[in-house]
Amino acid sequence: MKWFKGKVKKAMTNYNMVSDGDRVAVGLSGGKDSMALLHALHLIRREVPVNYHLHAIFVNPGWPMDVDTMAGFCEQRGIPFTNKITDIGEIVFNDRREKNPCALCANLRRGAINNTARDLGLNKLALGHHLDDAIETFFMSLIFTGQFRTFAPVTFMDRSGITLIRPLIYVTGKTVETFVERQGLPVVKSLCPVNGKTKREEMKGLVDSLNERYPELKTRFLTALQTLDSQNLWPPMVDRQWRHGSTGTGEEVTGVPYIGE
Numbered sequence: 001m002k003w004f005k006g007k008v009k010k011a012m013t014n015y016n017m018v019s020d021g022d023r024v025a026v027g028l029s030g031g032k033d034s035m036a037l038l039h040a041l042h043l044i045r046r047e048v049p050v051n052y053h054l055h056a057i058f059v060n061p062g063w064p065m066d067v068d069t070m071a072g073f074c075e076q077r078g079i080p081f082t083n084k085i086t087d088i089g090e091i092v093f094n095d096r097r098e099k100n101p102c103a104l105c106a107n108l109r110r111g112a113i114n115n116t117a118r119d120l121g122l123n124k125l126a127l128g129h130h131l132d133d134a135i136e137t138f139f140m141s142l143i144f145t146g147q148f149r150t151f152a153p154v155t156f157m158d159r160s161g162i163t164l165i166r167p168l169i170y171v172t173g174k175t176v177e178t179f180v181e182r183q184g185l186p187v188v189k190s191l192c193p194v195n196g197k198t199k200r201e202e203m204k205g206l207v208d209s210l211n212e213r214y215p216e217l218k219t220r221f222l223t224a225l226q227t228l229d230s231q232n233l234w235p236p237m238v239d240r241q242w243r244h245g246s247t248g249t250g251e252e253v254t255g256v257p258y259i260g261e
């Protein structure tokens, strides 16, 4: 537990996630990641020299969930809990009949949680994304949209004025699982109709198999994210015109394309 809390504290201090007086919403889905996050942030509160307030928010998509377990979990720790009832399930599966429902669902959920946090006067929002999520997001962006990108540990959302923080960014999914087991934390099963059949699950399979083959992969990935060397990536294209005359290096460019142009 000490090791786990240490990793969370390190992420919090390295990225300046929480300051004195912050009012932190914690997105609680009932899953292991957000249960572990809330528990860790609660324990850490007693050990750090800054005072922060916690408030758990569950965005209820409208399908049956064991909300009582979540409410009880928060009550035991003296953390206020808001069950924000929405019609996200209805919109995604009945009104729109989305072919790819996860993106719409995530969008609606994001809007609902931001609005709820803002209405409650909270200024930060902590989510349970961990290192595996960052790596899976990287591969998802690369494979499906051709971009090198993933989410950041801290993001300011200017529309809501809320700062998003991800204190589990230094720990893997397996570590979170072990923490949840050892701490005896309850986990609420999601009854989402597409559970386990998403593109993200596919990426999880890919990262797991790569990790089996290269056991240092996740550590190396974290190092790469923290020491991004953009000098060794391609520079942006300057323009698409043939250039004539001096290049500034004394050479003449006479309409010969550079390789790769």
Ligand SMILES: Nc1ncnc2c1ncn2[C@@H]1O[C@H](COP(=O)(O)OP(=O)(O)OP(=O)(O)O)[C@@H](O)[C@H]1O
Pocket: 026, 027, 028, 029, 030, 031, 032, 033, 034, 035, 057, 058, 059, 060, 061, 109, 113, 126, 127, 128, 129, 133
């Ligand atoms: N219905 C929800 N209400 C509030 N917060 C949510 C909800 N769903 C997800 N979140 C937040 O967003 C984070 C990432 O969501 P995602 O759907 O990727 O879940 P996950 O990785 O399975 O996490 P968890 O184990 O917490 O469900 C969660 O850890 C949680 O903090």
